[in-house]
Amino acid sequence: PDLFEAPDYYNLDDLLNDEHKLVRDAARQWVKRDVSPIIEDYAQKAEFPKQIIGGLAEIGAFGPYIPEEYGGAGLDQISYGLIMQEIERGDSGVRSTASVQSSLVMYPIYTYGTEEQRKKYLPKLASGEFMGCFGLTEPNHGSNPGGMETKFEDKGDHFLLNGAKLWISNSPFADIAVVWAKNEEGRIHGLIVERGMEGFTTPETHNKWSLRASATGELVFNDVKVPKENLLPNKSGLGAPLGCLDSARYGISWGAIGAAMDCYDTALRYAKERIQFGKPIAATQLQQKKLAEMITEITKAQLLAFRLGQLKNEGRATTAQISMAKRNNVDMAINIAREARQVLGGMGITGEYSIMRHMMNLESVITYEGTHDIHLLITGMDITGHAAFK
Numbered sequence: 584p585d586l587f588e589a590p591d592y593y594n595l596d597d598l599l600n601d602e603h604k605l606v607r608d609a610a611r612q613w614v615k616r617d618v619s620p621i622i623e624d625y626a627q628k629a630e631f632p633k634q635i636i637g638g639l640a641e642i643g644a645f646g647p648y649i650p651e652e653y654g655g656a657g658l659d660q661i662s663y664g665l666i667m668q669e670i671e672r673g674d675s676g677v678r679s680t681a682s683v684q685s686s687l688v689m690y691p692i693y694t695y696g697t698e699e700q701r702k703k704y705l706p707k708l709a710s711g712e713f714m715g716c717f718g719l720t721e722p723n724h725g726s727n728p729g730g731m732e733t734k735f736e737d738k739g740d741h742f743l744l745n746g747a748k749l750w751i752s753n754s755p756f757a758d759i760a761v762v763w764a765k766n767e768e769g770r771i772h773g774l775i776v777e778r779g780m781e782g783f784t785t786p787e788t789h790n791k792w793s794l795r796a797s798a799t800g801e802l803v804f805n806d807v808k809v810p811k812e813n814l815l816p817n818k819s820g821l822g823a824p825l826g827c828l829d830s831a832r833y834g835i836s837w838g839a840i841g842a843a844m845d846c847y848d849t850a851l852r853y854a855k856e857r858i859q860f861g862k863p864i865a866a867t868q869l870q871q872k873k874l875a876e877m878i879t880e881i882t883k884a885q886l887l888a889f890r891l892g893q894l895k896n897e898g899r900a901t902t903a904q905i906s907m908a909k910r911n912n913v914d915m916a917i918n919i920a921r922e923a924r925q926v927l928g929g930m931g932i933t934g935e936y937s938i939m940r941h942m943m944n945l946e947s948v949i950t951y952e953g954t955h956d957i958h959l960l961i962t963g964m965d966i967t968g969h970a971a972f973k
């Protein structure tokens with residue numbers, strides 16, 4: 584990791600301002616120092632490295648674009664993207680923790696919450712004192728969250744919540760959960776559920792071959808009494824959770840570039856050093872094809888993410904534009920991981936190098952936050968006007 588040089592084939596740095604570079608470099612240094620040296624071990628152990636929570640907060644990874652008065656870093660969307668890129672260069676599971684905290688927990692509290700909720704939760708989430716998770720997916724409803732069965736009833740002085748969520752990042756250790764559930768009329772609302780509420784449990788999901796350094800689990804609600812002041816009042820309907828996904832998916836479109844960069848950088852260095860048949864394998868046409876295509880795809884993905892960041896800064900990025908970038912960039916990264924692994928031959932399957940871990944992680948990234956198929960269907964709907972998933 585000490586030798587890492589970020590690919591920047593089209594001089595993208597010229598388009599970044601001083602703040603972007605400062606934020607990016609701080610994140611890069613931190614990942615190099617505190618994440619890369621330990622992450623393989625934690626992935627092998629299938630454990631989230633809790634000791635990095637403070638560091639994530641320090642580099643502004645918890646609420647990068649949340650205003651400073653609520654403890655956020657007050658940065659723009661390009662800085663947010665660059666932070667995600669650098670973190671995912673280390674590990675997609677660590678980036679997941681940051682994505683969830685920022686875009687799926689702080690964003691809905693900031694955007695749909697009351698002033699009291701903002702003041703109560705946001706500063707603690709920004710500092711990492713509180714960790715959050717986001718419960719949308721259910722055992723019977725993944726790509727189709729609108730069919731959710733988790734529900735809450737108005738009991739006068741409180742709500743009574745029942746149901747279950749599956750595949751929830753950070754759930755096993757989260758202090759709070761932003762949970763999406765239907766009221767008596769079938770309308771979706773967000774509720775803040777706190778650890779310790781009676782009837783609320785968070786069993787961990789074991790035996791994952793992917794995203795092993797991130798904790799994943801369930802959220803189970805058995806007659807949980809949720810205080811009325813924990814309802815997010817300012818938006819309801821499926822559009823509320825989908826609005827959070829727009830922000831997280833945008834961050835992932837940058838994050839995937841980080842994983843791809845690390846695979847490319849590792850493969851390039853290895854190819855230059857590895858001698859077979861009396862010459863570096865980098866001097867063979869077949870390995871050059873792999874490496875040349877990798878840098879081409881990374882460059883295209885960088886331009887897509889950068890332009891999307893500009894549109895986001897102007898408040899003009901559409902859901903369909905975000906879907907295109909998430910889908911393209913994650914697919915780009917997983918393909919690069921697969922090719923890069925082959926460049927390393929047998930060494931590519933070991934934990935001595937990061938490539939196989941990235942490759943396995945990206946199998947989750949291509950599925951969560953809307954599968955590869957669903958994002959294609961969102962693009963299809965946008966250009967044809969027909970929703971093929973209905």
Ligand code: TGC
Pocket residue numbers: 678679680682683717719720725726727728729752820821822823825826828829831902951952953954957961970972973
């Ligand atoms: P549809 O009828 O299209 O829309 C329902 C309502 O929502 C509105 N809407 C949006 N609003 C804001 N932002 C968006 N992005 C929106 N997209 C749609 C829409 O206008 C409508 O409003 P209204 O007022 O007319 O009711 O909904 P649908 O049920 O047909 O579904 C559309 C579909 C399939 C695209 C959507 O359900 C979808 O995106 N499915 C994928 C599910 C998904 O992405 N789940 C992710 C779970 S979280 C996660 O994976 C975290 S991973 C951890 C990490 O980030 O690291």
Ligand code: FAD
Pocket residue numbers: 683716717718719720724725726727749750751752753794799947950951952953954955956957971972973
């Ligand atoms: P399904 O929806 O059952 O899809 C199965 C297959 O069918 C997929 O290939 C899909 O593309 C395809 N398919 C579905 N519908 C159609 C259609 N109409 N046309 C064609 N093909 C279709 N969720 C959260 O709420 N919070 C989290 O923090 C979170 N973290 C996650 C962490 C990990 C490690 C993973 C793996 C998942 C996480 N998820 C989380 C859940 C994730 O968002 C879902 O797995 C994802 O949305 C897909 O849902 P599913 O797994 O139920 O697959």
